[in-house]
Amino acid sequence: MQPQALKKNAPTLWLKSPEGVFTGNTQNADNGVLVQNSHIIELVKSGENPKLPFDAIENCTGKVILPGMINTHHHFYQTLTRCVPGAMNKPLFPWLTFLYKVWKNLDEEMLYSxxxxxxxxxxxxxxxxxxxxxxxxxxxxxxAIDVQVQAIAELNCRALITRGSMSLGQSKGGLPPDSVIQSEDTILVDSQRVISAYHQSTLSHPSPMLQIALAPCSPFSVSKELMQQTALLANKNDVLLHTHLAETEDENAFCQRIYGARPLDYLEQCGWLGDRTWLAHGIHFTPQEIARLGQANVGIAHCPSSNMLLASGICPTLDLVNAGCRVGLGVDGSASNDCSNMIQEARQSLLQQRLRYGAVDITAEYVLGLATKGSASLLNRTDIGEIAIGKQADLAIFDLNALRFSGAGDPIAAVVTCGAHTVDKLMVAGKWVIEGGKHYAIDEDELIIEHQKLAKKLQLASI
Structure with missing residues (x-):
């Protein structure tokens, strides 16, 4: 079964939404958008009809249209270890040490699910x-990456999969057990293999559906040589680089103890300080380091729920943006967030960032911008993340006809502050993949049963 595309006899669809459209830019589209094939071809102004001819109307009265959001940091396998006794109520390093004993028993069936x-x-x-x-x-x-590519093909969405790595096990002073790491030669060879097999570059694919990036896990789980070699490999293949950095003060202390440098200095020594790089978390930087990050145009994936659950700190998003950094949003792994919900993450960001910057500068539009155009900038994508003429028709439609939205005066703000949870419809490249809150090809109930069975198997294996 294929996702529902626009019919041949109706090549132009007007998604009519008098309630509002968050474009992600300053353009007015308060009465919906026109979509033709995979592209947006017109923004319809408030109270007006489209200027271009159209063949069908999708009535979005009572609904808000957003650009499809873009998740920039996650660990999918961790959905199998949400709220695991023994891991809860711990800061990052003890949390990791406990869970590595569970994750060492992962297999292909578990990762696929x-x-x-x-x-x-x-x-x-x-x-x-x-x-x-x-x-x-x-x-x-x-x-693992091949397994993930197969699973993602069933979802019919865009994806960026980062080929992560760990080469420093406990026997060499690292955090993870030796059973979950690989040799550096193995990592580099397989990194090249998955890039060659799966990466769609923007040169050969105008709007890629699947891309690969390279992502050593963190400064405390790989060697300096592997960090440097990975940067060279990414440059050779023109792919992006990703890692965790400055998530906790413990990490800063670790880097200074092992490498004699703070994490950002270490990153620069490894050849990572540039616009090819985006970092997860980015909490514990000094003002001088933030200025250096901005000058280098480094990206930061802001993960508020995880940072609060692990008591890591608050990412200085406005300082980073003002310094010239690209900042987007990520839900982070489900074992450190226990949720993979992007619209809820936007609300969490709104609340958390107001604690740091106040109510005036942190608005619903600001956090939605992080989740859409900001996240697209981390991936160096200009074809997605906003609603504008010529951009991809990647659209999320939220229905405001629910108790939590009743009485809301600003529909866009309501999606964030009133707590939207589930889309009514989702369009990817001009194709409906979710309608009426249901995916066109995946039975949610069957997936949950299978996933829960495998989660129990994984957790029991570690006892």
Whole structure:
């Protein structure tokens, strides 16, 4: 079964929404948008009809249209270990140490199910481009990226999969057990293999559906040589770089103890300080380091729920933006967030960032901008993340006809502050993939049953 595309006898569709459209820019589209094939071809102004001819109307009265959101940091496999006793109520390093004992038992069936479930959860929350950072490679999971690509094909969304890596196990002073790491030669060879097999560059694909990036897990799980070699490999293949950085003060202290440098200095030594790089978290930077990040045009994936759950701190998003950094939004792994919901993450960002910057500068539009155009900028994509003529028709439609929205005066703000949860419809490249809150090809109930069975199997294996 294929997702519903626009019919041949109706090539132009007017998504009519008198309630409002968040374009992600300053253009007026308060009465909907026109979509033809995979592109947006007109923004319809308030109270007006389209100027271009159209063949069908999708009535979005009582609904808000947003650009499809873009998740820039996640660990899909962690959906199998939400709220695990023994891991809860711990800061980052003890949390990781406990869970690595569980994750070392991951297999292909588990990762396949987790990828499909996490991807669907993201899509149901308005995400049209899903991103994952997979870095755990026990022996039975050596082809993890291939497994994820197969699962994502069933979702029919855009995806950026980062080929993560860990080479420093506990025997060499790292955090993870040796059973989940790989040799550096293995990592580099497989990184090239998955790029060659799956990466769609913007040169050969005007609007790629699947891209690969390279992502050593963190400064405390790989060697300096691997960081440097990965940067060279990314440059050779023109792909992006991703890692965790400055998430906690413990990490800063670790880098200074092991490498004699703060994380940002270490990153620069490894050849990572440039516009090819985006970092997860970016909380504990000094003002001088923030200025350096901006000058280098480095990107930051802001993950508020995870940062609060692990008590890591608050990302200085406005300082980073004002310094020239690209800043987007990520839900982070489901074991540190216990949720993969992008629209809820936008609300969490609104609330958390107001604690740091106040109510005037942190608005619903600001956090929606992080989740859409901001996130697109992290991935160096200009074809998605906003509603504008010529952009891809990646659209999330939220129905405001619910108790939580009753009485709301500003529809766009209502989606964030009143707590939207699930899309009514989701369009990717001009195709409906979710309608009436249901994915066109995936039985949600069957997926949950399978996923829960595998989660129990994984957790029991570690006892």
């Amino acid at each position: 987790a990828t499909k479930l996490a991807g669907l959860e993201l899509m149901m929350s308005g995400c049209t481009t899903i991103g994952d950072h997979h870095y755990v490679f026990p022996k039975r999971l050596s082809h």
